[in-house]
Structures are given as structure tokens and as C-alpha cells.
Amino acid sequence: MKLWRSRWLRAAVLPVLVGATAAAGPVARADVIPELPLIIDVSTPADGQCAGPLHGTTAVYFPTGVPAHADVEWRILGGGQPIRTGIIPMNSDVMTIGFDIGQDELPADGRLRVDARARVPGGAASGYGKPWNLRVGRECRPLHVVSAGDAVTWGQGLDLDRTFAGLTAQTLGDQTGRATRLHDYSVSGAALDAPGLHTGAGDASCPLDTKTADESGANELPDVFCQLEQAGAEARAHGYPVDLVLLDGCINDLDPVFGIPVGVTPGTRDLTAAVRRECGGLGAEAVNPAAGVPYFSGAKLGYGGRGMRAAIEKAHALPGNPKVLVSNYFHGADAPGVPEVLRARWSEFVRASAEAFRQAAAQANAVAGEAYAVAADGLASQDGDRKLWMNPLGDEEISLRLLACPQLTDVPPQCRATAIAHADPDGAREYARAFLLNPAMREWFGGGGPSGDGFTVSRTAGPAGTMVDFDAEPAGGAIRQYDWYFGDGAHIVTKGTAVSHAYTDPGPNLPRLLVTDMTGRQSVYELGEPIVIE
Template identity: 80%
Template sequence: MKLWRSRWCRAALLPTLVGATAVAGPLARADIGTELPLIIDVSTPAAGQCDGALHGTTAVYFPPGVPAHADVEWRILGGGQPIRTGITPVNSDVVTVGFDIRQDELPADGRLRVDARARVPGGAVGGYGKPWNLRVSRECRPLHVVSAGDSVTWGQGLGLDRTFADLTAETLGTQTGRTARLHDYSVSGAALDAPALHADTEDADCPVDAKTTDESGTDRLPDVFCQLEQAGTEARAGGYPVDLVLLDGCINDLDPLFGIPVGLTPGTKDVTAAVRRECGGAGAEADNPAAHVPYFSGAKLGYGGRGMRAAIEKAHALPGSPKVLVSNYFHGEDAPDAPEALRARWSEFIRVSAETFRQAAEQANTAAGEVYAVAADGLVSQGNGDHGPWMNPLGDEEVSLRLLACPHIEAPPQCRTAAVSHADVDGAREFAKTFLLNPAVREWFGGGGPSGSGFTVSKTTGPAGTTVEFDGAPAGGAIRQYDWYFGDGAHATTDGPEVAHAYRDPGPNLPRLVVTDMTGRRAMYELQEPIVIG
């Protein structure tokens, strides 16, 4: 499995360093803290897991200033019981320990927990610090899922085994009765396409980590096309087919949303035009207007590149001709209490990008003569409280600690829980489940499609304020709950099949309906074309 380090490990360090030092401070004064030592990386290469011992390494962070001659006592647990333990002298800020675990020692669910504690001269022993949880597969023919994209697929703020991509793979494996193995190449901050990385040929000069810089010293983050190229290289080398690709991207190509104190990034003032250019690959001027802005912007790298259709087709060209699930961005910043300028721009972005992704998947399917790609949605709506992919990290010691530890290791897979925000695992789990409700995904991997024919609408166009009537009767009988997602961030739950909704913001808005029958089984339907307002 190849994972790239994120630039956010360094970028997010400064604003949280004070809090991290405060947490680490007691240990630096020769006391034993309860949060340290900290596991910051566990590496378990996929090769040979199904029929041999599990070989791996774990990296343990000890901050500068710990007592001299201290030791790290580490352990690996399965099913709550220690499988491997050891005591290793501290000879640097990061201590790397190797381990081997026989197949018969691994727990049935494959879940492992790694943590460590400090032992200092005089016999004092601290408590075990923050753990690292992971899951390994023992199946020789698992589903292989590739994740490529930016921070949404990367799972910014979540532990390694709790990311959106991991939970999607896990849930898919459960539905199919097979183990699913995730190969994660996504990077927080990555562009969909950074043309400068491919100056000579389509896949030339792809950087393999965030340390690669251009002439000005600016980080050159791997884009989605580079991620897919690496996924193909490793799949061919490992001799395995890819079954599904989770894909997103292009938000960092245009950087239009939050604004910069000195002004918006050039080329993104018209959000719709920017989305069509960067997400849709509609083309742009040869010179990037954001190339020399005096602040960081993803648009410095991603401007005028290939769009999502080209990424979908490249994903499908991986060994095994996998299915492709393009994950739409989610509502949340367009909540009613958000600043109006931010709400309007974010709302416009997610609607236009969702429609661009849908069209890209449709075009790719038409060109191939088969349905292998779909633009799916996590159904995150306005005002749904904590159940979104992210939560506020303020006061979260784990985030601060991992941010502090991140720069001390040369090449971790990613600073997995070093993030500008801390994630809500329940929200991420629900996010994953709703993606797999998509009718195309259920048809590809089993679980059955919806039994009915969907829902009808009274109209698909109109001016702002147009009320559209929805009828879910075609979804079938014996339905106990109808959950309507209107495509504009609004959500309604009814116990009957009819509902009306007034559209005020511009479209396109693609409605979806999730029905729950009397046994608790859920099915999802979506309109074939979006509702366009204005």
C-alpha cells in the first residue's frame, strides 16, 4: 500500500504548536505523561498477508527533553489481548520497531491496536499513550479498493481505520461477504490535475511525496492522475485486480470558496465557470492567472487541466477494469448560520460540481458502452448537527500531539490524524453507508437494487421560489419512512409518499429519495436529471 505524506502536517503545525507543547510539557519536565509516547505510524505492507506472517514496523514518538536513558515499552493487541510486546531504548525522537505476527495469532476480525508507554530510570512507568488502530486482511482474494483524491477521500482528521475510504471498503466487504483491502493514495490538498506535473507526457514527473518542490520552493502535491498512475504501477507489481476506485478532486484546483484577505484567487471569481473549467476540463488560457499570487493556493498548481471524465477513464484503465465511484462534495458550509458570502459560494460549488461529476460519469459510460462509473452522494444536509465528516478540533489533545510529532518522522504514510479539524467517526460511517446505497453500486456488488421505480416530480424548471411536488409512491409499498434530499442541502422526513419543496437558490439540484421498509431495509433513488432554478 502506498500512502503519501500530506503538506498539512507542516502547514497546520504552527497554529496548534502552543497547545501541543502544553500537552507534551509535563513529560519534558521528567514526569511521565499519560498521552506520550505516541504511535505516529504503523506500516504493514499488503504483500504476503494472506498466507504468511504479518511483517511490519511501528514508529513511536518521544519528544525532545525526555529523561536520559528512557525506554519505550510497546505492545500490539488483538481482541484486547497482547500479541507482541517489547522494550526498546529511546535513542532519538522517533523510535522505529519491527514486528512479525503469525497468521494464526491474528484476531478473526483483523483488528489490531498498537500503543506504548514510557519507562524511565528508577523504575517509574507511565500510562499507555494514544493508540494506533488498524485492520489487516487474511483473505487471499479480497476486494481491492483504491482511494484517490483530496481530503474528503483522505479522511482528514480520522484514524487510519476510520476514514471514509476505509469505512466504505469495510462496508462493501460486509455486503459482499468478502474482505476488502484498501489501497489509499489520496492526499489532503491534492489537485485533480496539476498540468505542470505532466509537462512532457501524460504521466511524467509525478512527485512521490510532499517534499518535492518547484523553483520557488512551493510544495508540489501529487494530483489525482499521479495517484492513479501509482495505483496502477503497484497493482501490476502486486498482481492483483482493482475492483473499485473511490475518486474525487478539483476543489483544490480552483480554490474559490473561503477567500483570501488580499482577494480571491484570480480565475475563480466566477465559481460556475471555474468549476466547468477545472472539474469539467473545459479548457483555459495557457497562462495561469494564479501562478504568482503571494499566498498558498491550490490554483497555483491546478489550472486548466484535464477534468473528471479523464480521471474516471484513467481509473477504469487500472488492472481489473474497476468500477468507479465519484464522491460528490457535501453540504455543511452552506448552513443557514454561515456567512452569506461563504454560504452562497459553497452552495454554488457543490451543486455545479455534483452536476459536472454526473455528466462526466455519464459521458464516460456512453463512450465505453457500459455503466462502470457513477457520481454518488453522501447525503450530508444542512443543519444536521455533528453528523458531518468533520468537527471542531479545539481542545482535542490527540490532534495537537500528532501535529507535534508529524515533522519528526521522515516518511510516514500520512500524518493521519494531524488535521485542521477533528473528524466525527459516526458521521464518516454514515457518509460511507449512504454512498453504497447508490443503485449502481448495489447492482455492481450485490445487495439488490430498489424494488420500485423511484419517484416523480411535478416540474424540473422554474424561477426562484418554485415549489416542486414529489411523489414517492412508485418506490413501492410497505414503506415506513421517506427521507428526501432535495439537492439544495435541504432534507425532509415523511411517513407518507408525498412532499413539496420550494427551491430558492440556483440549481442544478439533483434530488434523491431514501426509503426504509418495515424490515429496516433501505433503498435509494435519484432523479435522472437535475432540477434547474433561475
């Protein structure tokens, strides 16, 4: 699979790495070799590799003089064995190396690993740095998946093959038996819509080649609409259709550090109204009340912009008119041990944003007269001891790519917050798999989506404390287990079809049911409307 990292990664990483090197000073001893060089990009053809040799490039980052007079030895491995190797002098901080690999040399599974190490005069060598893993397909018509969003989609600190988007594309390829190409344009800190980026010529004015700076010198990160603009430009330039777009966004529009949990960012005190405005694009105000906030606030970039429905429609307008999966990663019970007032606001955001995404997808489908968009989440992975893999932000190792978010500067705080999370990669894969259990995804890409409603409820509204009865009889027989997700953070497992649950929070609370049959096959059902408590 082609794991296509957008050019934003290099723009974000290199200044930080250079600054870290400058702060540390030059390495004086030839036998002291840091954890560099670092592979920061591998690019292979976007249109599939079905005949002829594989042509590609790899970019190696290694500041000149660290250590002094060192060269870089790079290699490409397949099946654990070197396929291509070479030694190059580093004449600049980043060197791009071209390579060609014959079809008969590619491993059967298409998996390649690229890494590099430093060599100093006299022959001393470092260990190989953190590898860049990729999978090369052999099909002429692979599935092309575009990823657009913020740090959660980008996978701050994760290797490319462990990000949510990467794992989803891999799992989709495994399920369909087709090669996949991931084109990732997501950016840490991105807003759903930052009106300040769209000056005069609309999305066509997006800064697609470099970051821009506002009058204060702060970096403006490309929003989801700019990311989609870039995705369309590259798809048209390379002549491939897009099959699926993974979207998220609007968390940075509301400020995930101060605005959502605390409510101190102007415009976010009424969180439900703010979600309707920023995630739903409803009721945007002419003046941004957070414009003068002295600390970082994503609301400075995203306040009063277009909502998720407009992003969905723009995604569907990409070449190939792709399906669109709007991804909601969060749950109300994801932060145990925090003060109740913070947990309550976070839970409110989770449910309100999920409902805004669901409505946006439904409205886009209704206008188009076809079902091409769906809002989904990874609820099926919310189980056990509630590890951080419910939210795939982190790794069991500290990656050098964490330096994309400096540790000790006035960088956006959510960069630092996501960088400290350590996830279980196997669990993260299950998290990605849960998204693909959505009935619409299974209908679009094979696997047989479940038919019917799956379960019924006794009521969909009432006062606090309302008891709602659930019945999974419509899901059919031969069911081994019923996993009930009530939409308020609660989850229970039953062997029988009937269960009751009391709701106390206002909601909206959208229940879902995961059924596992006697063969281990799983299906997800979703209620057609949320349960609202007055």
C-alpha cells in the same frame, strides 16, 4: 482490513513534529514524558493473509532526547491482550520494527491495535500514546479499495479507521462478507490536477517518493493523477487487482478558503464557470491568473488542468479495471449562521461540482460502453441537528496527527480549518454507509440495488419560485418513510408518496429519494437530470 497509509503521511508529519520538538526544547526532567512516542505507520501484506504467519512492520516516531535517554516500549494487542511487545532504544527519530504473528495468535475478528510508550532510566514510564488500529483479513482474495483525493478523503485529524475511506472500506467488507484492503494515497491540500507536476513525461514524472518544492520554496502536493499513478505502480508491483477507487478533488483547484466562499482568487469570481473549468476540465486557459497570489491558493497548483472525467478513466485503467465512486461530501446548508453571500457561493459550488461529477461519470460510462463509474454523496446522513459528521473531518479527540498541519505557520489554511472540526464517529460511519446505498454500488457489490425510477416529477425547469410536484408511487408499496432531498439543501420526511417543493436557486438541483420499507431496508433513487431554475 489493511489500512494502507501512503508514504506522504510521514513526509508531512515528521518535519512538523521535529519543528514542534525543537521549538519546545529538550525535556530536562526524566519524569516529564510528553504524548509521544507516536505510531505513524503499520504495514502488512497487500495481497491478503490467508496462510502462514502475518509479517509486518510498524514505524515509531520519537525524537531522540525527548525525554533524554528514553527507550520505547511497543506492543501489538489482539482482543485486548498483548500479542507482541518489545523495548527498543531510539537511535533515530523514526524506528521501523518488524513483527511476525502466527495464524493461531490472530484474534477471530482480525482487529489489532499497535501503540507505544516511553521508558526512562530508573523504570518510569509514560502512558501509552494514541493507538494505530487495523484489521487483518484471512482471505486470499480480499477487496482492494484505493482512495485518492484531498484532505476530505484523507480525513485530516482522523484515525485511519475513522476516515471516510476507511469507514467505507470497512462497511463494504461488512456488507459483502469479504476482507478489504484500503490503499490510501490521498493528501491534504491536493489538487485534482496540478499541471506543474507533470513535466515532460506526463504522469510518469510525478514525484512519487517525496515532496518537491517550487522556486519559492512552497511545497507542491501530489495531485489526484499522481496519486492514481502511484496506486497503479504499487498494485502492479504487488500483483493485486483493484476493485474500487474512491475519488474526490477540485476543491483545492478553486481555493476553498478564498476562491470559493469569497471569490477573491482570480479566476473564481464566476464560480459556475470556474467549476466547469476545474472540476469538468472545460475551457482551461493558458495563463494562470492566480499564479501571483501572495497567500495560499490551490489554484496556483491546479488551475487549467484535466477534469474529473479524465481522473475517472485513469482510475478505471488501474489493474483489475475497478469500479469508481466519485464522492461529493458537501451540502448547501452545511454552514448555518454564515453571511448569506458566503452561504450562497458555497451552495453554488456544491451543486455545480456535484453536477460536474455526475456528468463526468456519465460521459466516462458512455465512452466505455459499460457502467463502471458513479457520482454519489452522503445526503442520507444529513438529518437531525446537522452535526459536523455530515462532512467527516474531525474527531472527538485532538489527534497528534493534527500536527501534519502546523498551527502557527503559513501552511495551507484549509489544513487548519479541517483540524478544528470535531465529529461524531458513529455518525461518520452512517455517512460512509450512505454512500454505499447508491444503487450502482449495491449492484456492483451485492445488496440488491432498487429497480425502476422510484419517483416522478412534474417539471425539470422553470423560473424562480417554480413549484415541482413529486410522486413516489413507482417506488412500490410497504414503505414506512420517504426522505426527500431536493438538491438545494432542503430535506423533508413524509409518510405519503406525494410532496411538492418550490425552487428559488438556479441550481442545478438534483433530487434524490431515500425510502425505508417496513423491515428497515433502505434504498436511494435519483432523478435522471437536475432541475434547473432560470
